[in-house]
Amino acid sequence: MEGLDGLNVTLNTTASAASPTSIFDTLQDVSFLLLELKIVSGAMGIIYLGAHGSLRRPPSAAVSKDKKRRKQDDETFSQGLELSDAILFPIMAACVLVGLYYLIQWLQDPAIINKILRSYMTTMSMVSLLTFYAHGIQVLTSFVFPRFWRGRDGKLRRVDQAKRTVAVCDDAGNELENLDAGKANPLPGALGFFTPVAWLQQKAWNLRDLLTRHWLLEMFVHGMGKETAHVKFAHMxxxxxxxxxxxxxxxxxWPFLSNMLGYGMCYGSFLILSPTDFLTGSLVLWGLFFYDIFMVFYTPYMVTVATTLDVPIKLTYEAASRKSILGLGDIVIPGMVIGWALRLDLWIHYYRKIRYESTDLKIIEKHSGSGESITRSETKHREVKTPYVDVKGNWGERIWTRQAFGLVSSQTLPAEVAASRFPKTYFYASMVGYFLGMLVTLAMLLIFKHGQPALLYLVPGVLGSLLLTSLVRGEFKELWMYTEDGSLDTVDVVVDLDGNGKAIKTIGKLEDGVVDTTKDEKKKDEEKKDDEKEKEKSKENSTEAGQTGRKGHKVFSFSLEAPSEGAEEKDHEE
Incomplete structure (x- = not known):
């Protein structure tokens, strides 16, 4: 992927000495526009899906009270990029690209390297493609078996898989009445016509249970520990x-499947890669910006490798006599910043909901002269964050809960559905910047008839749109301060407020009505003691392992456990 992170080139494979007619020119122009429309829509589509798939609890929200949601949030993994990656990314990309170029020149037969790289890239993209397909199946499931929908009477319905009942609710999701067994159809709206009789409804309930139930996957390896994961039928x-x-x-x-593998790798990259903050994302993009220009305009490496290799490291579309290629890096590199922008929107959404409650407490401080701890009583403000409600997986509910045949969105919705309707100002701004960058790339391609480094136009478009939006909205401070390094993920913090009610200084963490500002030093001492305990414990475990070896022990186990029907709904209600 690094080797082709900046190329958009359209090739014309038609060789004709005769002058084309005006009609032929028109057809060629139409085919070119359709070809590039596929490229642009495909790139923006996977960025849109990947950005929403990468959403997780922002540090401005409290941990969810829901057990299952809290567990999923704890399992969320993201590899934050650091400032050093701004240097490493272009260097690594250049090494891969130059290495592939000279390998092609040395072998003199691209078929050999195509087979090797096709095997490697196909294997490496399997996990990403699995995730892409699984999330797609879950989205389709939400359309067929939503938790909430509106009936023909305009009233909201809520399904309970555990009881196999459907209840009529108010707009906030509070139950008003249960429908009788004959009307307890798990299919919403017009889809209910496919299950007119009781036995078909029973089949629909069974299918819903199969598609929504979580299985517990557990694997144990001696010496490595036990790992557990929740999987659905969609994953299988x-x-x-x-x-x-x-x-x-x-x-x-097949080029279509090559593109599917490419989409899968892009989607998986959005889930695990993220710039830690705006500065890091900007430096990474600007580093690849200059690398892209140099490799396309001043060396033969980029164009040669892109047009020679037939492996899923690019998107390839063909129409008539034209072929258009877009490197996956032109999607992943700007796309991960666009995904970060969407999480910035979610952070700002919850950041504006933070309240500050007046609290009488004791503050423990260290005297500057004697170094002794001093306790004093004072009234301060405690930071209170709104519990997080998962915003993912509500595509179907957002459609089925609309009024007037899905054309009018209701203002009042259940919390599980309404959570996904947060303002997405920076996300849409960056998407517009990406779109404009692609348009400029295509224009330059038509003018100069030469492969273009897409990041030359995409980087200023994405970063410029974010900066301009923050300046217009007066939120440059929020854009700059948002980080995913964990420093903003605080709990029960006591702060000082300014005259406008905004936090200006963090005093410390509240525990049982006491704020101990000397706790950092105590924490270091406790960490040292914990390290010593861990060393002693490891010695004891090694001794026990030697004794257990004489008695026999479990070496490897693999299990898949299915919970009782409706267990997911029960966990969600708790």
Whole structure:
């Protein structure tokens, strides 16, 4: 992927000495526009999906009270990029690209390296493609089996899988009455016509349970520990689909499947890669910005590798006699900043909900002269964050809870559905910047008839749109201060407020009505003691392991446990 992070090139494979007619020129122009429309819509589509798939609890929100949601939030993983990556990314990309170029020149047969790289890239993209397919199946499930929907009478319905009932609710999701068994159809709206009789409804309930239930996957390896994960039927289906896609692509090299593998790698990258803050994201993009210009305009490496290799490290579209190529890096590099912008919107949304409650407390401070701890009583303000409500997986509910045949959105919705309707100002601004950058890339492609470094136009478009939006809205401070390094994820913090009610200084963390500002030093001492305890414990474990070896022990185990029907709904209610 690094080797092709900046190329958009359209090739014309038609060789004709005769002058084309005006009609032929018109057809060529139309085919070119349709071709580039596929490229742009495909790139923006996967960025849109990947950005929403990367959403997680922002540090401005409190941990969810819901057990299952809290567990999923704890399991969320993201690799934050650091400032050093701004240097490493261009260097690594250059090494890969130059290495591939000279390998092609040395082998003199691209078929050999295509087979090797196709095998490697296909295998490496399997996990990302599995995740992409699984999330897609879950989105489709939310359309067919939503938790909430509106009936023909305009009233809101809520499904309870555990009881296999459907209840009529008010707009906030509070239950008003339960429908009788004959009307307890798990399919919403017009889809209910497919289950007119009781036995078909029973089949629909069984299918809903299959598609929404979580299984507990557990694996144990002696010496490495035990790992558990929650999986759905969608993950099992996605695994099969990913394997079939990889096998068929490897056997046929079908461009459509190559693009699917590319989309999968982009989607997976959005879930695990993220700039820690705006400064880091900007430096990474500007580093690849200059690398992209140099490799496309001043060396033969980029164009040669892109047009020679037939592996899923690019998106390829063909129409008539034209072929258009877009490197995956032109999607992933700007896309991860766009995903960060969407999480910035979510952070700002919850940041504005933070309240400050007046609290009488004791503050422990260290005297500057004697170094002794001094306790004093004072009234301060405690930071109170709103509990997080998961914003993902509500695509179907957002459509089915609309009024007037899905054209009018209700102002009052259940919290689980309304959570996804937060303002997305910076996300949409960055998407517009990306779109304008792509348009400029295509214009330069038509003018100069030469492959263009797309990041030359995409980087200023994305970063410029974010900066301009923050300046217009007067939120440059928020744009600059938002970080995903964990420093903003605070709990029960006591602060000083200014005259406008905004926090200006953090005093410390509140515990049992006491704020101990000397706790950092105590924490270091406790960490040292904990390290010593861990060393002693490891010695004891090694001794016990030697004794257990004489008695026999479990070496490896793998299990898949299915919970009782409706267990997910019960966990959600708790």
């Amino acid at each position: 289906m996605a695994l099969l689909m990913a394997v079939v896609t990889a096998i068929v692509y490897f056997a046929t090299s």
